Structures are given as C-alpha cells and as structure tokens.
Amino acid sequence: MVKIKDVAAEAGVSVATVSRALNGHSTVDPALAARVTAAAERLGYRPNAIARGLRRQKTDVLALIISDVSNPFYTAVARGVEDVAQANGYSVLLCNADEDAEKEARYLRVAEVEQVAGVILSPHNAATDVSRLRSSGVPLVVVDRPLTDPVDSVMVRSIDGARAATRHLLDEGWLRPACITGPADAATALDRLAGYRLGLADGNVSREQFVHARFSQEGGLAATTELLDGDDAPDSFMVGNAQMALGVIAELKRRGIRIGYDAGIVTFDDAPWAPYIDPPITVVAQPAYEIGTRAAGLLLDRIGGAERGGAREVVLSAELLVRESSRRTASPHH
Amino acid sequence: MVKIKDVAAEAGVSVATVSRALNGHSTVDPALAARVTAAAERLGYRPNAIARGLRRQKTDVLALIISDVSNPFYTAVARGVEDVAQANGYSVLLCNADEDAEKEARYLRVAEVEQVAGVILSPHNAATDVSRLRSSGVPLVVVDRPLTDPVDSVMVRSIDGARAATRHLLDEGWLRPACITGPADAATALDRLAGYRLGLADGNVSREQFVHARFSQEGGLAATTELLDGDDAPDSFMVGNAQMALGVIAELKRRGIRIGYDAGIVTFDDAPWAPYIDPPITVVAQPAYEIGTRAAGLLLDRIGGAERGGAREVVLSAELLVRESSRRTASPHH
DNA sequence: ATGAAAGCGCTAACAG
C-alpha cells in the first residue's frame, strides 16, 4: 500500500503538504500542489478512508436503512438519496432491514460503530430505538414512517391519498370497498386505514371493512381470501402497497373475479408493472424519488452543521393515477 | 464517546485486557472477562469500527456492487449475499452502479479506500477494470457477468435457458420468434442471443431476428416497436430480462396484440409480478438468491485465506417455467 | 494471564 509518506518522499515535501494539497486546502503553492498531485498519480496513491475517518471522527458515508429492498417504492427512494449524496461527495451504504426489527437494530448499530456521517431511516415502527445513534450525535432523518421522538423527517400525506382513492372507488359506483392495509403497528398502515375511513365518510357510507396484513404478496393474498370468504364480501379494494396488491390480484384472478368489472382495485405505489397488468392498475403514486432527494438534502444540511431549530418536517403529496382497475364501467377483460 | 480506556478504568484492568476480553481471546481469566463485559455494558461501550479497521487493516464490511437496484433479479441476489454475510458477522454495503460504468468505477474506488473485506460485483461489462482492487489484495467475486480477468465467479448457464425458451416457443407452434436482448457489450445479452440461435437451430428454423436494447422497460418497448414496424414482423419474443419484458408487454397491449394468442412471449427472470400479468408470463427463472449465497460463500472463503488455487467458477442452471404467455393454444385474454 | 507501549495512515494544531 502506498501511503501519504511515500508520496511526500516522491514529491520531496512533507506529509502535511501532501495532505493539504490532496484535500485542496488552498494554502498550498500551486506549483507544489501540482508536484504532489503528479507524485500521487505516479505512485497510484489512494487515500486510506479508514485512517482519515479515525482522525476526523467521521466518514464520508451515509447509511440508508430501508424496510424492504424488494419494494420498488424504497428502491426509488434509494435512487433519490444516492443521486444527491453522490453529487455531494458521499457514498451511501444501503441496508435492508427487511421489515425485521432485529435486523434494523443491527444496522443502526453498524451505522453507529462505522461512524457514518448520517443516516436516513424508514423505521420499522414508531418505537424504533434511535437513542444511541442520537446520543452519538449522528444526524438522522426518517422517511415514510414517523418516530415518536422528534426528528427531521420527510413524509407523504398518505391519508389524503387513501381518502381520495376510496372516494374514487365510491364515485365509480362500487358499493362495498374494503381496505387491505399493513400491520397494525405500522404508521403508514394506520394512515391508509384512516384515509379510507375518511373517504367512506365523504361518500356517506357507513359500512367499513378492513384487514391488517403483512406488507407482502402473501399478506395481500391472505387478506383477500379472508375478505372474500366472509359473509359480507367486498366488491372493491383499497390496498396498502404494491406488493400486497400483487397478492390481491392473484387471488382475484384465481377465483375468476374480473378486475374493473366484478371488482375494483386501487393500490398505493406506482410500481413499474402497474400500468401493464390487465387491466392497468389505478394507484396512489407517492413521490418516492423526491422523498429520497429531500431526505438527503435535510441530512446534508444537518451534517453541514444546522444544529439550530428543532425537527424539520417536509410533507409531500401523493397523487391518484386513475387507470382501469378501479373503473366499474370498464369492459370485462377476461 | 466512551472508549476502551474508560472501560479499562471502570473494570480496573488495562486496555489490552479489555480488548482481549471483548474479542473473546480465550487467554483471559473468566472472572476478569466478566468484569470487563459488565463494565462495558454499564458504560454503553461500542467498539469504534474505524479505529479497529485502521489497526487491523481491514473491516468487517463487504461491498456488493450491482448493476441495477430496481431489477428484482439483483435484489434477490442481494438478499442471498446479505443472509450469509450477516450469519458470518459481516455487514454489506450495497452499491447501485445503475448500469453506468462511471458509477461502477466510483464504487470500486470506494470499496478500495474503505478497505472493505471483499467485494461482490456484477460487472457492467467484461472490460470493467478491477486491477486496482486486485493489486490492493481485496478479494473479489463476480456474479452474473464474467470478466476477462480470471476471477472467482458464479454464473448461470444463460445459454441453455435461452435455448430451451426458444425451442419451447417453436414447440408451441410459433413460427417467427425474435430475440430482444441487452446491449451488445453485455455478456449476458450475448449469451441469451447465442442460446436463442441454438434453439432456432434445434428447431431447424433459419430465420433469425434480434435487437439489442438497454436492459430497461424503455429498451424493451423501443425494440418491440422496431421489430413490429419492420417488414418481417415476428410472432413471438424471447426477451432478455424482466424489465424489458414489461416494455414489450406494454407495446403489445397498446397495439391490441393478444399475448398467448396473437403473439408469444418468454422472458428471462421470474419477477414477482410475472405470474399475475394476464396472461401469466412464461419465464426462464434464474436462481438469484442462490447466486447470492454462493458468491458470498466463495468470498468468505477467500477472505478466510484460501489463496491457493486459481479462479473458481460455480455455474448454476436456469429453469424454464411455462405459463400462459408462450402458449399458442391459449384462449384469447382480451 | 496481564500490562506497557508501539504503531495503523491520516489530519490539524502549532511553529517557523
């Protein structure tokens, strides 16, 4: 390994000068700086990020801990984070907590011991313990799901989205919409349920019906089965996320229930496949990429030393994208 | 920050003993070890991974550089890597090269300067430069796509999969299968094309037709348009990956061409949505999760000091999963 | 079995 000392020898200067030159500390004679750069180049020198991190007590990496890598929503968030991090000279360590509180805790610990410059987290639930991280002074911003602790966050107005989606179902003439949402301890799941209720109220319908399930295909499928096998089967569904929706669709198709004709569906998240399903799926699209860029912005800001002021919260809007799956007037597709 | 020195003071021993005790270096008196553990616990001590990394000249993190986070194939690989890494005490830094040679180079550099214990890479193309990494002695294993340099790898027999898929199309009675594959500089794209040709030969058909496109929805869509607008339009498609397939499907639907009736489709990768599209999509499923676990295994092995022997290569098989989209006998779905 | 002490490669005072 070629180290700063070697470069110093090669360039005929001191290690301090090499460090300064390589870090662009203006106070270096241009001629010397050039000599140093050349020497470093010649030797194939690469600064040792570990040593630098130890000395500076911080690294140039951000940790992004997401709930589920296979959820397109989160990968879109990740893209947003990555793009702005990259642009500001940070790398991002992407961690997949996998909707598992234990894995999440482990990554939080890793973030702490690796002395990352900051972390962006979509908490498993509001009770996620970030106290250690905070007491270590690591800047944190949460996305998608809130924490009980006050902390910078970027959220989306899920409630409004769910409400609009439910109202839309009613407007299309569906009479018995049900809500399939996430686990009862997930704030987003609760928000979506709350929005569903509001939408029902808007349409003056008092019949409500919902089930909590895991945010996965299997969860959506099981919920659908449960609902359809009950004695007051719904005629339409407001679904909590795209993966669940896949399960709902699977079960509906299995039973020969024609979407957009016999049953209506609206789901959260505009997954890449949503427009190509037959019929195309109506969705509540969340601005995932922007969530990422905004979160990274907030974080960089804190890292840059914005101590003053309490927790900042940015709230983005979701948008209802009407396609065919929610139409009652759609011609049958099977 | 509470450091090892504080723990030493608290426990009334030397820092060396604390270090040894905390790292389980057997040569410590059990009683003392217990006292140290208790003290560390009481103080809320967390080892500083940076300092340890500097001293030991390596960290406990693995870098996994994938071509595209939004491709379900790679996220499945990531899961596999993560599971075995985790089980062995390593964290994994997931990096998204985004099919961009420059981003890939940047992450390779990051992996080097951060002194990761090893890297798993799906190279953008065979020319990807890993010489620096290798000369730094960082263990490397490549997945999915080969490198010209000899290096540990885990690949899948794409050719056989593509061949079987093409033959299957022919067997179903399709007469003019086309191949939509990835960029001409991607080995996987070439393999899939080669397999397609072999499949054609198996069926004694000489007419071949293929187009290279980006491994994305847009790529698939553009390729389909080009093919369909040509004067010898194909009646079926062997598609290079799931994201492209989404584009193909979109374009077919837009034109009112009924899949499984007017046209056949087989695509690489069993994306979660593939069975739920109407009609369900026939796929060549790659053992993505296993690719990840095997790659991590190879890597851990090297990290553990398996210097001897040249590059090891594990080759896995892909499996044709026949569903409806490739059937010619399927009843129309629209 | 335990402690003292020497660094790992780098940056940031502090001098000059």
Place this chain on the structure above:
DNA sequence: CTGTTAGCGCTTTCAT
C-alpha cells in the same frame, strides 16, 4: 506557505 509532531481508538507484539 510549509514542516514537525501529536494524537484519533484500537489491536498486538513483547515483556513480565
């Protein structure tokens, strides 16, 4: 503007 030097927190000889 440049050089000398003291650590960052930890692991690991080398003594004891």
